[in-house]
Amino acid sequence: MTGKSRQPGWDKQAVNEIAASQYGSLKNMFDAHGWDKADRTFGQIAPSRVKETYGGVEAFVKAHEDGRAGNPMLDPLVAIRSDPPQVFLKSFHGFTPESWGFLGYTEPSSREKFVRESRPGALLVVCGTSKAPIKSERLRVLGMQQQTHIYGSKWEFLDPARHEEERNDPKRVGGWINGLKAIRAWKIPEEDRPFVRDIFPETHKGGDNGTAIGSYGLRLTSREALRILDLPLYEVPVFGGAPVDSLIPGPAAQTLAPSKPGPVAQSGYMVRExxxxxxxxxLRMHGDEYGLLGEDPKGGWIVKVGFSGSPDTRCKAHNTTLPRLCAYQWAVLKSTFDAKRPAFPSSRHALAGEQAMKDSLVKNGRSLGGEFFLANQSAIEMAWAAGIAAAEQIGGGSACGSA
Structure with missing residues (x-):
């Protein structure tokens, strides 16, 4: 902004100019973003909606430098295809946007560096640090979140349920205190997480850039950014944001596409696996079987059988349909992935295995409807063996099935 444009009313003028030149009207701009004007006029409420979504008018102007079609806040795919890409690589000790809804920096200067180099709507690819608490996440790409330029402290964007633990840890209480709010997030199924060195070799540089990636993040090259489109992703909620639908993993090009106008929709793109x-x-349901069934389970477990490209993600999807503080939770009891067996070539193979498990559990357990059963451990073991044997007997070819 020039000194002239900083005169009183410059912010409203800037918003109105972009609305007219890039959207055709304030109403069209509101529709594109999914904004509600409530009982105000478009002109009265527009600056407030801009600040809520972008962090301020300057950020709003920056997001529109390449026009409406080049605004990554409206379409995350724009960030990937921009030149240079609006995609940055940053290492975290873990990736839990459901409770950690922001990008945090210990030093204010690092936050300012990211704001200078990025636009609102930029994508932050998250990889696990070499010392991440969960060993299977170390140095692997875990997922991605979409950033705003909305400033705040860690305590504003962190789930209050985590405040006490964070404040009581002297190594963490003062860290990552300078935050930028995230608005959407996607995870890569555990079974498909690549090593960062393999998918982003130019930026990773064999680990030579590890400190920079951990301290403030580095922009991916154009070729590296496009590789994101080859990954399966599923959307997860961000703390402080709107809820999202329970998604199954899908191609990034579909999963990242907005299903409704603007970032406030945040409901993802529903796809079949x-x-x-x-x-x-x-899967096994953990909790009081008696309370759920209304009768004595007689030592049986409530289980669900099925197949998926990612059993872990499928389990999480089922748990998202339960109340957050529910006394019942699904957990993966058995999977061919956990058993370190190769995946079956197609859903045709897996469908045969699923049906064999159902048939076995009907015979040796008790059907609760569909793919749900009550069975003891012996019956579950027999069903598991039957499922694997049936899937292995199927020849080539493929056919779609449900999971």
Whole structure:
């Protein structure tokens, strides 16, 4: 902004100019973003909506430098295809946007560096640090979140349920205190997480850039950014944001596409799980079986059988349909992935395995409807063996099935 444009009313003028030149009207701009004007006029409420979504008018102007079609806040795919990409690589000790809804920096200067180099709507690819608490996440790409330029402290964007633990840890209480709010997030299924060195070799540089990636983040090259489109992703909620639908993993090009106008929709793109290699699984419901069934389970467990490209993600999707503080939770009891068996070539193979498990549990357990059963451990073991044997007997070819 020039000194002239900083005169009183410059912010409203800037918003009105972009609305007219890039959207055709304030109403069209509101529709594109999914904004509600309530009982105010478009002109009265526009600056407030801009600040709520972008962090301020300057950020709003910056996001529109390449026009409406080049605004990554409206379409995350724009960030990937921009030149240079609006995609940055940053290492975290873990990736839990459901409770950690921001990008945090210990030093204010690092936050300012990211704001200078990025636009609102930029994507932050998250990889696990070499010392991440969960060993399977170390140096692997875990997911991605979409950033705003909305400033705040860690305590504003962190789930209050985590405040006490964070404040009581002297190594963490003063860290990552300078935050930028995230608005959407996606995870990569555990079974498909690549090593950062393999998918982003130019930026990773064999680990030479590890300090920079951890301290403030580095921009991916154009070729590296496009590789994101080859990854399966599923959307997860961000703390402080709108809820999202329970999604199954899908191609990034579909999962990242906005299903409704603007970032406030944040409901993802619903897709069927893509055809491809599948794992068999058995989930177990943990909780009081008697309370759920209304009768004595007689030592039986409530289980669900099925198949998916990612049993872990499928389990999480089922748990998202339960109340947050529910006394019942699904957990993966068995999966061919956990057993370190290769995935079956197609859903046709897995469907045969699923049906064999159902048939076995009907015979040796008790059907609770669909793919849900009450069975003891012996019956579950027999069903698992039957499912694997049936899937292995199927020849080539593929056919879609449900999971």
């Amino acid at each position: 893509a055809e491809g290699p599948k794992h068999l699984y058995i």
